[in-house]
Amino acid sequence: xxxxxxxxxxxxxxxxxGNRISLWFDSIVKRFQSKDFQKDIWHTVxxxxxxxxxxxxxxxxxxxxxxxxxxxxxxxxxLNFDQVLWxxxxxxxxxxxxxxxxxxxxxxxxxEGQLYIGSLxxxxxxxxxxxxxxxxxxxxxxxxxxxxxxYGIVPGILRAYRGAHEVVTTMMLSYAAVYFTQWMVSQGPMxxxxxxxxxxxVIFDTATLPKLLGSSFLSTGFIIAVLCVFxxxxxxxxxxxxxxxxxxxxxxxxxxxxxxNAKKSMALALGLSGALAxxxxxxxxxxxxxxxxxxxxxxxxxxxxxxxxxxxxxxxGVFGGAxxxxxxxxxxxFMQTNAGVPSEMVQVIQGLVVLFVAAPRLxxxxxxxxVEYANWxxxxxxxxxxxxxxxxxxxxxxLMGIIVVSPYVASNFSxxxxxxxxxxxxxAVMVFHFQRDERRTSSTLGISLVWLIMALSxxxxxxxxxxxxxxxxxxxxxxxxxxxxxxxxxILVIKEEGT
Amino acid sequence: MQADLFDLALIGWLIKTTIQFSxxxxxxxxxxxxxxxxxxxxxxxxxxxxxxxxxAVAATYFSDNPWIGVxxxxxxxxxxxxxxxxxxxxxxxxxxVSGTGVILFATGFTTLxxxxxxxxxxxxxxxxxxxxxxxxxxxxxPIIGDVFGSLEPIVYMMFFAVIISWFVxxxxxxxxxxxxxxxxxxxxxxxxxxxxxxRFIAVVISGCLSGLGGAYLSIGYGARFGKVMTxxxxxxxxAALIFGGWTPIGSFLAGTFFGFLDALQAFISLTxxxxxxxxxxIKMIPFVLVVIALAGIGRSRPPKAVGTPYEKEKPx
Numbered sequence: 060x061x062x063x064x065x066x067x068x069x070x071x072x073x074x075x076x077g078n079r080i081s082l083w084f085d086s087i088v089k090r091f092q093s094k095d096f097q098k099d100i101w102h103t104v105x106x107x108x109x110x111x112x113x114x115x116x117x118x119x120x121x122x123x124x125x126x127x128x129x130x131x132x133x134x135x136x137x138l139n140f141d142q143v144l145w146x147x148x149x150x151x152x153x154x155x156x157x158x159x160x161x162x163x164x165x166x167x168x169x170x171e172g173q174l175y176i177g178s179l180x181x182x183x184x185x186x187x188x189x190x191x192x193x194x195x196x197x198x199x200x201x202x203x204x205x206x207x208x209x210y211g212i213v214p215g216i217l218r219a220y221r222g223a224h225e226v227v228t229t230m231m232l233s234y235a236a237v238y239f240t241q242w243m244v245s246q247g248p249m250x251x252x253x254x255x256x257x258x259x260x261v262i263f264d265t266a267t268l269p270k271l272l273g274s275s276f277l278s279t280g281f282i283i284a285v286l287c288v289f290x291x292x293x294x295x296x297x298x299x300x301x302x303x304x305x306x307x308x309x310x311x312x313x314x315x316x317x318x319x320n321a322k323k324s325m326a327l328a329l330g331l332s333g334a335l336a337x338x339x340x341x342x343x344x345x346x347x348x349x350x351x352x353x354x355x356x357x358x359x360x361x362x363x364x365x366x367x368x369x370x371x372x373x374x375x376g377v378f379g380g381a382x383x384x385x386x387x388x389x390x391x392x393f394m395q396t397n398a399g400v401p402s403e404m405v406q407v408i409q410g411l412v413v414l415f416v417a418a419p420r421l422x423x424x425x426x427x428x429x430v431e432y433a434n435w436x437x438x439x440x441x442x443x444x445x446x447x448x449x450x451x452x453x454x455x456x457x458l459m460g461i462i463v464v465s466p467y468v469a470s471n472f473s474x475x476x477x478x479x480x481x482x483x484x485x486x487a488v489m490v491f492h493f494q495r496d497e498r499r500t501s502s503t504l505g506i507s508l509v510w511l512i513m514a515l516s517x518x519x520x521x522x523x524x525x526x527x528x529x530x531x532x533x534x535x536x537x538x539x540x541x542x543x544x545x546x547x548x549x550i551l552v553i554k555e556e557g558t
Numbered sequence: 559m560q561a562d563l564f565d566l567a568l569i570g571w572l573i574k575t576t577i578q579f580s581x582x583x584x585x586x587x588x589x590x591x592x593x594x595x596x597x598x599x600x601x602x603x604x605x606x607x608x609x610x611x612x613x614a615v616a617a618t619y620f621s622d623n624p625w626i627g628v629x630x631x632x633x634x635x636x637x638x639x640x641x642x643x644x645x646x647x648x649x650x651x652x653x654x655v656s657g658t659g660v661i662l663f664a665t666g667f668t669t670l671x672x673x674x675x676x677x678x679x680x681x682x683x684x685x686x687x688x689x690x691x692x693x694x695x696x697x698x699x700p701i702i703g704d705v706f707g708s709l710e711p712i713v714y715m716m717f718f719a720v721i722i723s724w725f726v727x728x729x730x731x732x733x734x735x736x737x738x739x740x741x742x743x744x745x746x747x748x749x750x751x752x753x754x755x756x757r758f759i760a761v762v763i764s765g766c767l768s769g770l771g772g773a774y775l776s777i778g779y780g781a782r783f784g785k786v787m788t789x790x791x792x793x794x795x796x797a798a799l800i801f802g803g804w805t806p807i808g809s810f811l812a813g814t815f816f817g818f819l820d821a822l823q824a825f826i827s828l829t830x831x832x833x834x835x836x837x838x839x840i841k842m843i844p845f846v847l848v849v850i851a852l853a854g855i856g857r858s859r860p861p862k863a864v865g866t867p868y869e870k871e872k873p874x
Contacts, residue, residue, distance in 0.1 A: 117667075121674045166654065168601075168793070214849070223852040224860075227797040231852075234790070235845035242838030365662060368655040401673050406666025413659030414641065417651035424649075475620075 083297045087375075099371060105422050106415035107383075114408045116482075118400065120461035128400040135393020136386040141274035144281050145347065147385025149174075149356075151284040152339030153363025154370060154377040155291050156332045160225075161372045162295055163328035164308035165218065167211070169229030170336040171360025172236030177207035177337020178344045179240045182351040183249065185262025185344070195265040196345065200283075203341030204334045210236065211333015212326055219322035225329060233360065241353050249351065257353035268346040278346030285378070287335065292374040294331075304328050336360060365413055384409060428493055435495060442546040446492050449503050449539050453489030456506060456532060457482045463513075463528050467520075474520060477513055484509060500543045507536025570704025572825050577705070578779055580817020581716045582607065582771035582788075586795035587802065587809035588723050589767030593639075594804060595727070596760035597740035597863045598646050601657035602638070604792025605664030606765045610635040610772025612668040615783035616675060618685040628688070628712070628773050635769020636762045638664060643761035647754050650867035661792070669785050682783040688712065710778040712770065719767065723806040736760050740861035743868040753868045768792070801852070804860060819844035 090096055115125035136143055153170050160167035167173075181203030190198055214228035243249045245257035252260075268278040295301040306314040307324045315321045339359065348355055366384055370376025391405035415421065436443030464478030484506050491499040510533035517525030586603045593600035613634035618627035642660050645651040669679075676682045690708040727733040735756050738746040743753045775791070776783045794816050801815075802808025823841055826833060833840060 117670075121670065217849070217853045221853045223849070224800045227800050228849050228852055230793050230797055231845040231848045235842045235849075238838045238842035238845070242836070242842065245838060246835040247839070361661075364654075364658050368652070368658055401670055401679075403666045403669040403673070406662055407670060408666075410659050410661070410663025410666055413655060413662055414645065415659075417656035417659055418645045418649040419651065420649040421645075 079297055080293075083293055086296065087292065091375075099376070102419050102422050103369070103416060105425075107412050110408060110411035110415050113411050114404065116458065116461065117407060118404065119458065120465055122465055123400045123404075124398070127398040128394055128404065131394040131398035131400070132387070132390040132405075135390035135397070139389050139393060141272065141277040142389040143382065143386045145274070145276035145278070145385075146388045147381040148278075148281045148284045148346070149339040149343045149359050150362055150366050150384055151378060151381035152287060152335055152342065153359050154366030154381050155287055155374060156335035156339065157363045157367035158370065158372040158374065158377050159291060159295070159304075159335060160328055160332040161367060162301075162308050163304040163325055164311065165215075165225050165325060165329055165332075167229055167329060167332045167336075168226050168364065169214070169231075169233030169236075169360065170332070170339075170363045171356060171358065172229065172233030173207040173210045173333040173336035174340035174356055174360050175233075175236040175240045176210040176340075177203040177333075178340030178356075179243060179249070179259075179351055180206035180337075181341040182259050182262060182344055185266035186260045186350075189263060190265060192265045195263065196268060199262070199266045199345055200338065200341055203344075204338050207337015207340070208330050208334035211336065212330030215326035215329030215333075218329065219325040229329075237354065240351065244351050244353055251350070259351040261350045262345070266345060267349055268342065270346075276347065278342075280342035280346035283338070283342055284381075287338070288374045288378045291335070295374070300324070300327065336363070339363070365409060368413060369416055432493055432495065445539065445542045445546050446495075446499065449499070449543060450489055450492040452503070452535060452539055453485045453487075453492065453506075456485030456510075456536075457489065459528065459532060460485060463525050467522065467525075474513075474516060474522070474525065477509075477516060481506070481509055481513060500540055503536060503543060504540040507533045507540060510536055566700045567704055568825075568829065570701045572821055573701070574705045574709070575821035575824060576814065576818045577709070577713055578817075579820040580814040581710075581713050581778070582774050582791055583795045583798055583816050584716050584810050584813035585712075585719060585771030585774065586768045586792055587798040587813045588719055588806060589764035589771070590796055590799040591723070591727075591764075591804055591806060591809050592736065592760045592767070593764035594799065594864055595740045595861055596736045596757045597743060597861060597866070597868070598643070598757055598761050599653035599657065599865045600639075600642065600761065600764050601654055601796060602642050602660030602664075602792075603764070603768050603795050604788055604790065605657075605661035606635045606638050606768035607772035607775070607788045607792050607795075608661075608664045608668050608786070609638050610769030611776035611787055612671065612772075612783050613769075614773035615682050615685050615776045616671070618777055619675070619683065622686060624686050624688045624777050627685070627777050628770070631769045631773035631776075632766045633769070635765040635767070635772065637765070639762050639765020639768070640758075642765070643758045646867070647757045647761065650869070653865055665786060668783070672783065672785060680785050684782050685777060687781045688778050710774065712774040712778045715770065716774075719770075720806055720810045727806055732756075737861070739868070740863055743863050747868070747870060753870075757868075768795075771795070797848070800860075801848070816848075819847075 111129070115129070118125040118128055153174065156170050156173070157167050181199040184199045184202045185195075188195075188198070210232065211229075214223070214225050214232060217223040217228050218225045241257060244251075244259045249259045251258050268280050271277045271279055271281065293301075295305065303314065303319045303324045304327070306317065306319055307321045307328075311321055314324075340356065343356070343359075344351060362384065366377055366380040369380035369383070370378070387405045387409060391402040394400050394404070395402040436447055460478045460481035464474045467474045484502075488499070488502045488506050490496075491502050510529050514526050514529035514533060517523075517529055586607055589606070590600050590603050610631040614624075614627040614631035616627075617630035618624045621627070638660060642656050645656040645659075646653050672682055673679060688710055691711050691714060692708045693706055696703050696707060725733075727737065735746060735751055738749075738751075739753045739756045739760075746756070747753050771791075772788060775787055795813065798812035798816050799809050802810070802812035822844070826840060827837055
């Protein structure tokens with residue numbers, strides 16, 4: 060048993076391939092047990108919960124029932140678990156593609172293009188050449204991967220040897236690929252003869268990947284994707300080339316000084332990234348579509364970026380992120396049919412999750428102030444209890460601000476703006492109390508004044524329920540601010556007496 | 559029958575279309591410049607344009623006044639940028655992650671609201687367009703009359719924004735501070751300037767300009783909002799920004815160049831119907847040309863501290 064598999068001297072001793080593999084498995088287990096990893100997981104879970112909370116507020120505001128929506132979403136993901144895995148297959152591969160480039164400090168924003176070129180090449184092999192069964196499948200995969208690799212290595216070489224920024228080149232090549240494939244299957248040589256749609260002919264049965272578990276969606280492509288997670292993890296963490304790429308990614312100058320060929324690493328990193336994106340497209344064509352539809356991917360390459368960031372560029376993180384987004388996608392269509400909530404809601408949730416994942420310090424901040432706040436309430440209940448009531452008033456107000464105006468979303472713009480403002484300001488009140496900011500009393504008073512304005516405008520627009528609710532909210536607000544003012548001055552008096 | 563390629567009216571049309579197509583690109587690229595010059599990577603331009611385009615139409619729909627639409631679009635773009643700024647500047651989050659979140663959120667949110675407000679998928683109802691700026695007396699002049707005879711007001715705002723941005727960036731202390739916070743934030747901090755505030759303002763400006771660009775798409779050039787109507791223009795603007803070397807004039811020229819490529823395709827499909835079977839193939843060519851041009855130009859140098867959060871040194 061080796062204590063620390065990352066120490067370089069020990070690694071030099073262990074040179075045989077078998078040893079390396081077992082070391083690598085040890086390191087995977089170690090990484091899963093490490094504090095950092097668990098903290099990452101913890102952060103991600105909290106981010107997802109907060110994002111779902113914000114999404115629930117948006118649903119309430121737009122007139123949908125969040126409880127219905129979330130249960131349909133969850134139920135859809137469980138009932139259609141094969142679809143979850145099917146959806147997550149290309150996400151996983153595209154995510155690995157983007158993550159690999161990120162490891163080398165490169166942003167492959169054009170994985171979409173490599174995915175299209177790879178899948179187009181695989182489709183060509185799939186219907187133009189007749190081959191025996193296993194050979195044909197492999198031939199498609201190899202050609203698709205190779206096409207993606209070539210399409211990725213071009214911007215890689217340009218970046219490494221010419222300094223052309225990879226964000227621009229991959230982006231431009233991505234658009235070029237979309238138009239090129241569009242042309243190929245609509246007016247070009249790969250158009251399905253006599254068809255009015257922009258599609259290619261269907262690939263031979265020998266080229267399709269077999270389905271798994273009797274599902275009509277899930278194919279062996281999923282197994283390929285999972286194997287790629289292992290492969291990329293091994294490549295990044297346990298090979299010299301992967302090490303060099305990480306070194307270039309963390310500090311290019313230092314890596315170059317240490318004698319690493321940074322240019323080669325960069326070109327190869329984008330090439331391999333392209334190969335993975337190409338594989339994502341190939342597997343999807345062979346496993347599900349069986350022919351090249353114009354614009355079939357609808358942003359899988361971009362989703363790859365999302366998955367990579369959710370997984371923090373770690374292959375296992377990408378695995379988890381892909382399953383999660385796959386579940387959202389599969390659950391989203393179920394939610395649309397069964398709860399009547401548009402499937403775009405899923406995209407909103409995705410965006411919110413990513414935004415909260417982007418701010419790990421928000422969660423640290425929350426937990427730090429949360430603990431302080433709780434201690435403060437315990438030690439000074441006289442001031443703390445009104446404060447926590449006001450804190451609740453803030454949350455309630457944020458919800459009420461939107462709920463009250465939601466019937467008027469489509470007809471009254473000024474009420475909508477006012478409601479939105481109240482919600483935001485209520486959140487601010489909540490934050491002030493949470494932080495024990497000095498402005499908490501005055502802001503509580505301020506929000507009750509805004510509620511009063513809301514009540515008046517409700518009266519002006521003859522909206523009775525707006526008027527009544529706003530008046531009640533304003534009343535509670537005034538009462539609370541008086542209470543806060545009194546307890547706050549009490550504390551001051553006590554403090555003065557104490558000193 | 560082939561149209562005469564050298565018809566003056568056609569050339570005027572090409573120039574006018576170039577200006578129109580490049581307006582949103584230039585505005586977003588300028589916005590991106592503020593953000594990146596101050597050290598914050600902003601790949602969320604696409605999302606900010608989209609929210610601008612949507613809120614312009616929504617506000618015009620409810621208020622029946624396209625100018626309110628423009629103002630709301632600018633505010634909405636700025637508000638979404640403020641989210642990005644809070645995450646990247648205050649909470650020191652990863653810029654690219656946050657930008658991706660902004661795009662995803664904007665895409666989902668605008669499509670969702672499209673369905674909520676107009677209860678249809680795809681496109682909104684038609685709203686009042688911004689009135690065109692008609693310059694009397696020049697309609698008769700060839701080319702100039704065709705180009706500037708009647709243009710959308712946001713086009714002129716774009717020209718104005720380019721000049722103002724150049725002036726702000728290079729001739730005012732504020733511009734110097736933006737550039738310093740992107741090149742060497744610790745020096746700026748030593749000079750007693752709050753790096754976070756500068757970066758925050760720069761990011762919000764980028765959102766406002768992108769929102770204006772989005773408003774041009776929805777109520778300037780057109781009169782309705784369509785699902786994901788920005789169609790990658792935010793990314794093209796990002797490319798224009800890099801292509802233009804992170805400068806206002808460069809962004810303007812590169813944005814106009816990309817607009818010209820777009821207009822040229824429309825021009826070709828209008829004047830040369832014989833090439834119709836190769837339409838998509840022709841559409842591909844400009845993107846390849848850009849890559850070749852970039853390979854020829856070589857290294858582009860971003861602001862030195864771009865993408866790295868600035869941590870104030872704690873007094874020992």
